[in-house]
Amino acid sequence: MTYWVNTVSRSHVERGMAGGFTQANHGKPHMLRRMERGDWIAFYSPRTDYPDGATLQEFTALGQVSDDEAYQVEMTPDFHPWRRNVDFVEVSPAPIRPLLEELDFIEDVRHWGQKFRFGVFEIDQHDYEVIRAALTDQ
Incomplete structure (x- = not known):
């Protein structure tokens, strides 16, 4: 199992x-x-919007990949993005700043x-566990 962060505006997440x-x-x-089920x-x-x-x-x-491969969709005639299916879990948003010192992927807090x-x-x-706890333990 692999853990990922996807950087996406809130409106796109919704x-x-x-x-x-x-x-x-x-x-x-x-x-x-690269993701797997x-x-x-x-x-x-x-940001709220992109x-x-x-x-x-x-x-x-927070969600878990629920399919076996990426697939392409047509949103407009000129835009065919790739997607993965995700089963989302219920969470409450969590600000990142209180987590900065706990996250190992943050190499320089500044x-x-x-x-x-x-x-x-x-x-x-x-x-992942730090982020999951912040999203679910509020």
């Missing part, structure tokens, strides 16, 4: 939760293809946002 899916990195397939994804939302929404800086969702520029990235089980 669309994914309503439809039972996630997209990543502006619809590109590479990171989604049973992997967990924590969703971090830097690209110009209000600053949020919260973990906003520049904590750098890691999220990758969009999707793998984390270890410890970091």
Whole structure:
């Protein structure tokens, strides 16, 4: 089992939760293809909307990959993003700032946002448990 963070605006997370899916990195397939059924994804939302929404800086969702491979959909004639099906669990949003000192993937607290520029990235089980606890133990 692998644990992931997907950096997505809150409004896009909400669309994914309503439809039972996630997209990543502006619809590109590479990171989604690395995921496997049973992997967990924590969703971090830097903003309420992409690209110009209000600053949020919260973990906003948690879900488990529920399919076997990435698939492509047509949203518009010019946009065919890749997706993975996700079973979301009920959580309450959690601000990231109180977690910065506990998360091992944050290498420098002064520049904590750098890691999220990758969009999707793998984390270890410890970091997943820190995020999961913040989302579910409120």
